[in-house]
Amino acid sequence: MGPRRSARIAALTDNNKQNESVEQSTVIPKRKVRSKKGVENVNMTSSTSIPTENISRSSKTIACEEVTEAIDVLITPAEPSINKGKSKESTLPLIDSSINKGKSKEIFQHSDGSKSFLEPIDSSWLQKRKFGQSHDNDNDSCNNGTIEHSLQSNNVNEEDDSDDWEEVDLSEYQDLSDNPSESRPFPNKTIQLTFKMPKIQYKYCAMAFSLIEYELQALFDKALVKIDVKHANLLTIALQDLCKWWKNYFTITKPGIRNREYHEFGEDGVENIIEKDEFSDCLPSIDAFRRSLRVGEGSRDTSTQLFVAALRSLGIPARLVCSLQAVSFRFARKNKTAASRNRKEGNGSNNENLMNNNINEEVQRTLGLGKYKLNANRKDSKDVRVGHSKKQRSVSKKGRKQDDLQKSDVPPIFWCEVYFAAYKKWICVDPVRALVNSPQAMEPASNVTDNIMAYVVAYEKDVTRRYATQWGARTRKLRVPVTKDGYDWWHETLVYFARPYESKQDDEEDAHLHKLEVSERIPTSIGPFNNHPLYALERHLKKYEIIHPKQPIIGHIRDEPIYPRRNVKQLHTAETWLREGRQVKIGEQPVKHVKSRIYTVSKRRAANMASLYDEDPPESGLYGEWQTEEYIPEPIINGKIPKNSYGNVNMFKECMCPIGGVHIPINGIGKVAKDLGIDYGDAVVGFDFQARRCIPVVHGIVVAKENEIMLLEAWHEHASVVEAKNNAKREKAVLARWRKFIIGIKIRMRLQNDYVKHDWSDMEEEESEFHHGESEGESELYHGDTDEEDNNNSIGVDDKGETNESIVDKVVINNNDFSDYMDIESEFICEDKVEVNTGDDFMNEENDGEGGFIHEENDTDEVFMLE
DNA sequence: TTGGGGTAGCGGCCTTTGTCAATT
DNA sequence: TAATTGACTTTGGCCGCTACCCCA
Incomplete structure (x- = not known):
């Protein structure tokens, strides 16, 4: 051997x-x-x-x-x-x-x-x-x-x-x-x-090897000595014989994994569901797997998996194929039907309806299984749940016979592929039904809900196209769709399992799968043409689509011509093409007219006016890409910027900048250009739509290139002047706040000196009155007759933040640069700390006093935060 | 059993350049 | 007086898809 x-x-x-x-x-x-x-x-x-x-x-x-x-x-x-x-x-x-x-x-x-x-x-x-x-x-x-x-x-x-x-x-x-x-x-x-x-x-x-009859082994030996068609045929026969033998040897006891709907998982979670599953066997270890082989019993899934092991033991390059039973991302159709039917009939209470729904779910599930039936020890409970459907009873009767499982022609979830070097192809082998090279037999019927063919994987490769006879018409639509920005969940997922290199054989297989995809047969009914990747009917065109050219015609269905999908072209209005940086060629007429969408106030007015005079509602002309060309901007002559009817320059794409001009994307620079007498145009880069209004988004200006440097220099100069002005303004505002703050402190101290030493309770009362009587700012007690006098009474703060009022023992600004406060002040939050040591501990309470400060208690110092 | 046609319902996209009063 | 700023409104209408039902 x-x-x-x-x-x-x-x-x-x-x-x-x-x-x-x-x-x-x-x-x-x-x-x-x-x-x-x-x-x-x-x-x-x-x-x-x-x-x-x-x-x-x-x-x-x-x-x-x-x-x-x-x-x-x-x-x-x-x-x-x-x-x-x-x-x-x-x-x-x-x-x-x-x-x-x-x-x-x-x-x-x-x-x-x-x-x-x-x-x-x-x-x-x-x-x-x-x-x-x-x-x-x-x-x-x-x-x-x-x-x-x-x-x-x-x-x-x-x-x-x-x-x-x-x-x-x-x-x-x-x-x-x-x-x-x-x-x-x-x-x-x-x-x-x-x-x-x-x-x-x-x-x-x-x-596995030891199980296989010697004649079969000899047959494989004979088939594999040479790579040619003759021996490949021999290998096919050997595989068929092996399948037949395996079918007799391995007893199917369970149908295997089935597709589930989202709601079935409920609170149990995936793991519990799998363990409780009556349809598939959960093999927790390799020993259980081996035991299944030894005993020759198990689910259809296990049967195939063991069969692959047997093939490999013979030296046959075989790989396991699985049709992943992903939970659908759509709502359960059947359940909804049952639910709506119950609603319509209005029979019984809510609970009864709910129970009926559950029963219906089970019925659907069981019917979806075709001839499958549970094994003996499970059937009783199942029969109770299944209910009274005649059809279902017949299924139940059939299900009692173990042979039904054995003879079932329902496609399995697992099967395998064997590589035929002579053909350079992977050939499908289904040991459960003893089928060799019948890929079309692996696709379940469209009405079967328990077996959904959407993702078929062979080891690390997606081989769905080999088995899906209606890939474009049906199977593709069962998958999670690619998002608009091009994110393909399935493709991204497969990347994690793919080998880091591609072999020649991979390329051959990919080419074969691609060939299958592009040579998919034409659907025989109208429905599948909708969004079909290869074929299109005029009736399914979207509002902004057209077939161009209307040749070739691939065929006809009910006297309706079938066109290749590649001839379906997207249309846009002239404005939309302009936003894409393209303009309609001179002399081109719209290939399609659609009713204009009334969105903006102005359009609504136009529509109202039209209806007032019994005119047709306004329409939009649509153009195809073949009617457009790249946008050619106008040139700037003598520094004069060409503008649109709104006085702006369309800058949806950089290539739309007028010839000889430059886009300076600085907001506010237009004012400087105007002061310098430079012609410019606001650059419109897009639109905002708010409250049913279209608002152009302006970002910077467009000027002649020769003016760019001069304008930028002037802009920098202007910016520095503006900054200096703003700083001065902030400084003034900050100083005013400091003045207010210090005056507040002064007020508190005066109050303390005059009243607190005598009677605290009196102080509290009077202070309460004081707060009620005075609104904000300085107390009238400390107002002078004139502003000058008033200022003399207040605490002065010089640029270093030091006070000249002797009543305050110490005011320390914990910041070396006073100007920093100006920046902080602009946000109305001062996070730096002002330490005030008054010598008295009279302000140990949080207070938003007259000066607008907040006192925070601190372990060591009295700290105030400006607000 | 399959598929076409019609309907309902839902989600999401489309739209493509103001006006007026108060304030500075 | 001119320029600038900010509030206003408030949500429509249609398309495309899916589920579902009925019928041939």
Whole structure:
């Protein structure tokens, strides 16, 4: 079996990192080598390595498997006499075909005490066998597409299948093998290399492998010796036979995963739903998975997954395909129907309606399943919920028969694909229904709600187009749509799972899928033409669309011409094209007229006037892109800026700037230009729509280029003058506030000096009266007869912020630069602190006093914040 | 069973250059 | 007196899509 497996894998390649490996395999020339003429001998030793290119490739391949431990291998020059394929040490015992042939249900006692019809996988021959297998696989990868080296000769019936091997001119290698000392690729010295040895992972493959009847294995061997159409056909037959055998072997007990609606998840959450699911089996561990294989029972999903494992054990490059049952982003249609029906009929109470809805949901779900039925231990509860529908009862009756599951022709969620190197294609294989190369059979009917085909993935690749016969008409619409700004959720998601490199095989497959997409058959009904990516009908055109040109006509449906979608063109008004930086060519007439939308007040008035005189409402002419050209701005002559009818310059795009002009995007600079006598135009860059009014957005001005420097210099000068003025204004305002603040302090102190020392209660009363009597600002008590006198009574604050009033013991401004307060003041919040040490502790309360300050208590100082 | 046609309901997009009074 | 600023209004109407129903 070993050498034949080598051949097989050479033809079809390793399948774990399938694309990469398969690509390598496809370049393998016709040459084939008898295992008798092997040129290498591999011994297992413990040493390290001089990795060769081929070996490193091998190691790479193995690394794709689940490997954990590394061992060292010593390669010595080949000894042909040993590798005649008959070495007893390297030859595994022959498989007794009776094990698999007709006696597959024989019961064996396993080491763990369990019983099954399978021979225990830890039997010695199997251990040896899988050891041989692993090396065969490894070595195949080492061949680099030039020659195959048989490392192990565990030759099962070698004489029998020797006819399958082709004679290859090995003169080049004959020398090598006969005279090891002269070998060129391997000099006459020991080469040590290291690679990782696969661990227990092969055990699972071996389990599946051991189940397969020997005739089937032989058939695959025969089919895989060569890459041509003849052998590809043989491989198809082998796959069909394998499927039939698998269908008989594996008993389907559950239908598998089904699509759910959003509301079904409720409060249970996804995990609980999965565990409670009656339709699929939740395999919590690899042991459960293995047990399912051993017993030969499980859901349809498990069946396919195990089948893929079996295929891989045969060396077939197979990959699992899954039609993801994503929860729809739309509302549940059926439920809504039922709910509305109940509403209309008005039968029963709300609770009854609710119950009916639930029942209807179950009915729909069950009907959607077609022939599926639950297994025996679940059926009772299900029957109760299903209700009294006649149709449903019939489904229920059918469902009791286990055969229904087995014979079900409802497309599964899982299936697999096998790579045919001869065709350079992945071929669909459905082990549940024993179908080979029937991709169209994988698509569920449109009325089935439990199986929605929207995203079909094969490992890391989206292969939906291979299976969706109505990709553009139906399947595409089931997906989360691409947003207007181009965000494609699905594409972005797949990026995380994609390999960082693309192989030749990937390119071929992508090209094939693309070909399928663009060659989708024309729909046979009207509906699917709506928004179809390839075809279009005139009736589905949107308001701002037109078909141009009206040739070619692809076909007709009910006497209505079908046009290619690429001929559907977008139309715009002349104004909209202008905003895109394009203008309508001279002499072009609108290709379509639409009723003008009445949005602005001015348009409404125009419409009212029209209706007053029984005139037709105003219309807008629409133009296609082919009727427009790039906007050509007018030139500036003698510094005169060309303007539109509103006295502005349209600057929706930078390319619309008048020739010889420059856009200065500074607001307010127009005033400076005006002062200098420079002609300018306000630059309109867009529109705002507020309260049913269209307001142009002006950003800067447009002037002649020769005036730009002069204008900018004047602008900077103007800006500095304005800034100085503003600073002076702020400074004045801040000083006024400081004056007010200090006066407030003075008032408090006077009050304290005059009243507080005598009687606190009196003070409180009088202060209360004081607050009521005085509104804000200085108290009249401290007003002089004149402003001058008043100022003399107040505390003066010089530029350094120091007071000249002796009654205040100390006023400290915690800021070195007084001017900073001006900036702060402008925001009406002063975060810097003014420390006031009055010597008395009379203001230990928060107060928004006459001076407009707030007192904050502090551990160490009295701190006030200006407001 | 499938699909067309009609209807209802909903969400979202479209619109494309004021006027007047108070204040500075 | 001219220039500037800010409030006003307040929400329409249509398109496109989907769900649903009825019927052929």
